[in-house]
Amino acid sequence: MTDTKTTILHQERIVPQIFRLCLSSPGIAQEARPGQFVHLRIREGTDPLLRRPFSIHRVDRERGEVQVLYQVVGQGTRLLSRKPVGERLDALGPLGHGFEVSEEGGGVLLVAGGIGIAPRFFLCEDWLRGRAGTALIGARTRDGILCHDLLRSGGVTVHIATDDGSFGDRGVVTDLLNAQLEAGREASASPIVYACGPVAMLASVAALCRAYEVPCQVSLESRMACGLGACLGCAVKVRSSVPPGYEYQRVCTEGPVFEAEEVIW
Amino acid sequence: MSTVLSKKNVPDLSIEIGPIHLKNPVLAASGTFGYxxxxxxxxxxxxxxxxxxxxxxxxxxxxxxxxxxxxxASGMLNSIGLANVGVAAFVRDKMPFLRSCGTAVIVNVAGRSMEEYVEVARRLSDCPGIHALEINISCPNVQEGGLAFGADPKVAAAVIGAVRDVTQLPLIAKLTPNVTDIAGIAAAVQEAGADAVSLINTLVGMAIDATRGRPELGGVTGGLSGPAIKPVALAMVWKVAQAVRIPVIGMGGIMNAGDALEFMLAGAVAVQVGTANFVDPTSTIRIVEGLEDTLRERGMGSVKEIIGALEV
Incomplete structure (x- = not known):
């Protein structure tokens, strides 16, 4: 993990409210593993005060580049979206515990809601190259469906669902997952599921995976202060074998990727 | 090395907090630096x-x-609720590392009851490598204990007195700003045997998500910290420094060496850096370097020349 000054190499708006940011940071690019995040200081001043955590979307280790895909949701991301090329940004990273990838099992199922596709993409590119992978992507409308072309060109089978039916199936991503898990059961192929998206979606994904007895890893988001495990601000409730049956773990340190079974939704 | 050669030009940053000698006046504040x-x-x-x-x-x-x-705005609210590993695991799992850090270790002690403060302090007294205890009579985020002990001078003095009886370790009473007369509390803990006071802990605050019609924090209210509280902290440090004989450790929104200097001018012998650690994890070291630079620029031999030097 490094505490470093990065330079903005480029930044583009992909669809309204969603931006792709490319940073020069050989140290982070070299070390980063899928599911990890970078903690960016948006401004030198005191408002906004805290850093903002972003999943690592993609890295180019040879060129020393790190990409972040983010949605403008508040003051911090709005300011970030206006940053010009060449500006320097403080970055801490890579941070956190990423996806655990097992070589066994019957294929990989990626489930993403909206901007949740960001860390999934790194996972595909980095570890699944050449392996059978299926991505299920959901969003409210067509504009929220990201990266499907890139995933397809990387050999990943992509299924899409939108709430309004403007792209792919009309429905939610868990409908797609249900169909995949059902088909997998008939074929006696047990996949491993990697999911990222809104909490309600993740809870449904976790419940489905439990019902089908399929292992599932989820990537969680939280408000965060230090990113280093010190402030305990990013706590998430997880099961524990000792009374009272639960404990809090840190999204920044034990996470952001957790076994779905562990999380108390 | 070079420090030896240029020793004459290196200002002396060391200070004493009562019986505790520190190599410089910059401490990482409780709750912002983990273990x-x-x-x-x-x-x-x-x-x-x-x-x-x-x-x-x-x-x-x-x-x-x-x-x-x-x-x-220019700050943050927290409602962590004193999550910690407990004194036994702290002594067993956390102290070995802290002891090896090459810096002073001050353990913040909290409790739900007078007996709990006393018992934690007693157990820590047997543990080597601890330089002082900071008695937290000011946490706003727990229903019992914390703030309840620090808001009344008699109760605050009783806690400090009870802990004083069971430990030889220097005691620092960490004070809450959520009172009308912080100087009165400081004087009370001084009489009860505190070796120093540290202030301010966080201010009780609240944030509301109007869209959802809910509080932003699981604990509903929380403790406000960061640059937003610095003026409040400075005023309280200044007031307390004039009211007590024991050393005052100042904190509240310190982000850089300039902020630290302000607290020392107001009478603090040392400072604690809290929320700044979240923004820049190396804030504390930047502040140490900044203080050294300032002293050198001003031709001062010791940081002690600044303490309480405010001209009013």
Whole structure:
């Protein structure tokens, strides 16, 4: 993990409210593993005060580049979206515990809601190259469906669902997952599921995976202060074998990727 | 090395907090620096004046339900709820690392009852490598204990007195700003045997999500910290420094060496850096370097020349 000054190499708006940011940071690019995040200081001043955590979307280790895909949701991301090329940004990273990838099992199922596709993409590119992978992507409308072309060109089978039916199936991503898990059961192929998206979606994904007895890893988001495990601000409730049956773990340190079974939704 | 050769030009940053000698006046504040190890990867901990640990209670505490933090204008609210590993695990698992850091270790002590403060302090007294205890009579985020002990001078004095009876370790009483007369509390804990006071802990605050019609924090209210509270902290440090004989440790929104100097001018012999650690994990070291630069620029031999030098 490094505490470093990065330079903005480029930044583009992909669809309204969603931006792709490319940073020069050989140290982070070299070390980063899928599911990890970078903690960016948006401004030198005191408002906004805290850093903002972003999943690592993609890295180019040879060129020393790190990409972040983010949605403008508040003051911090709005300011970030206006940053010009060449500006320097403080970055801490890579941070956190990423996806655990097992070589066994019957294929990989990626489930993403909206901007949740960001860390999934790194996972595909980095570890699944050449392996059978299926991505299920959901969003409210067509504009929220990201990266499907890139995933397809990387050999990943992509299924899409939108709430309004403007792209792919009309429905939610868990409908797609249900169909995949059902088909997998008939074929006696047990996949491993990697999911990222809104909490309600993740809870449904976790419940489905439990019902089908399929292992599932989820990537969680939280408000965060230090990113280093010190402030305990990013706590998430997880099961524990000792009374009272639960404990809090840190999204920044034990996470952001957790076994779905562990999380108390 | 070069420090030896240029020793004449190196200003003396060392200070004393009562019986505690510190190599410099910059401490990492409780609750913002974990148990020290969390920052090992990004900095040389031995350059710190000291580390004040996360608050330690008798039993492990899970802490409050999330969301536990929210950013506010030039500050943040937290409602962590004294989550910690408990005194036994702290002594067993956390102290070995802290002892090896090459800096002063001050353990923050919290409790639900007078008996809990006393018992935690007693157990820590037997543990080597602890330089002082900071008695947390000011946490706003627990229903019992914390703030309730620090808001009344008689109760505050009773806690400090009871802890004084069971330990030889220097005692620092950490004071809350959520009172009308903080100087009165400071005077009371001084009489009860505190070796120093540290202030201010966080101010009780609240943030509301109007869209959802809900509080932003799981604990509903929380403690406000960061640059937003610095003027309040400075005023209280200045007031307390004039009211007591024991050393005052100042904190509240210190982000840089300039902020630290202001607190020392107001009468603080040392400072604690809290929320700044979240923004820049190396803030403490930047502040140490900044203080050294300032002294050199002003031709001062010792940081002690600044303490309380405010001309009013």
């Amino acid at each position: 020290g190890q969390e920052f090992e990867a990004v900095m040389d901990l031995s350059r710190l004046g000291g580390i004040v640990t996360k608050a330690i209670t008798l039993e492990p505490r899970l802490g409050n339900p999330p969301p536990r933090i929210v950013e506010t």
